[in-house]
Structure formats: structure tokens, C-alpha cells
Amino acid sequence: MSSNSRWLTVVAGAVGLLVVGALLLPSLLRPKPVDRTITVEAQKYGYTPAVIKVNKGDRITLRFKAKDVTHGFFLEGYDLDGKARPEMPSFWVRRPSTGEDFHPVDEITFVADREGKFRYRCSTTCGYMHPFMQGEMIVAPNRLFPVSILLALVTTVFTLLWFARPEGK
């Protein structure tokens, strides 16, 4: 085997590995959506937690409690409105866009399928600071796919550099 043909074999092998890697990486790195159970507690004039961070695709099971007086939980962008009274283990929800009435639930489950920042705010007048009672749900985008593209590009560049390396060095 001449050194040229050995070199070609090495390059062909590297290219083959690159192709296989590029094909496999996205499925290996795709994040599995997780189930998150979040209890939001409302108390004059704020929420605990004040910020909810999830990833796009996560399935959120939400429980909502009021600690002092009746509070609301209107989540922008997700068509969700809740209402909770103190001392009650359950709460009430409705989908505002459907015009339905509040109905009692123990929890509500939804998929965080829209990325971005979504404010939640009190939808039941609870006192003089009521208009300022709000929190934020942050739905992070899927960053792993760009990472896999970056890895594939880095591999390509190294392969090209190796291929372009002068012989005998």
C-alpha cells in the first residue's frame, strides 16, 4: 500500500465517521422533555416562585395555592387562568379564550410548547397592590440541536485541515 492510498483510506474513514456522527448526534443529544410539578403560592402581593424556568416541551403539572386571601393566576400566552382561596387544597381554572367558567381541579397539566417569557399575574382583585402582583415563566429554547451542528462543523474543519496537511509532516 503506498502512503497516498493509505492516506486516502484514512481520509475516507474520517469522512465516514463524520457522516455517521452527524446522523447520530441529533438523536443522541435531543433532550427528553421532563415532567415538572410546580406549586405556585400566592400571597399579597407576589408569587412563590416569582420566576418559573422550564424547557420547551416540558410537561408542567401546576398546583396553585393562596396563603392569605383569594388570588388569581393568569398565565399570558398559555390561555390559563386560575383562582385559589386560602385553606383550600384545590383551586379553580378556566381557559379564557373558550369563555368557560372556572371549574375546580387539584392540578392542571400542560406542555410548555411555546418558548419565551410569559408573565403571570393576579386576576382577582386582592388589595391595593393587586395590579403589581406578577411573576414570570421562562420557557428556554432547545439549545442542544445547535450544539450538535457546531460539533459536526468542528469535526469537518479538523478533517479538512488534516486532509490539507502537506505530506511528510
Ligand SMILES: [Cu+2]
Ligand atoms: Cu392577588
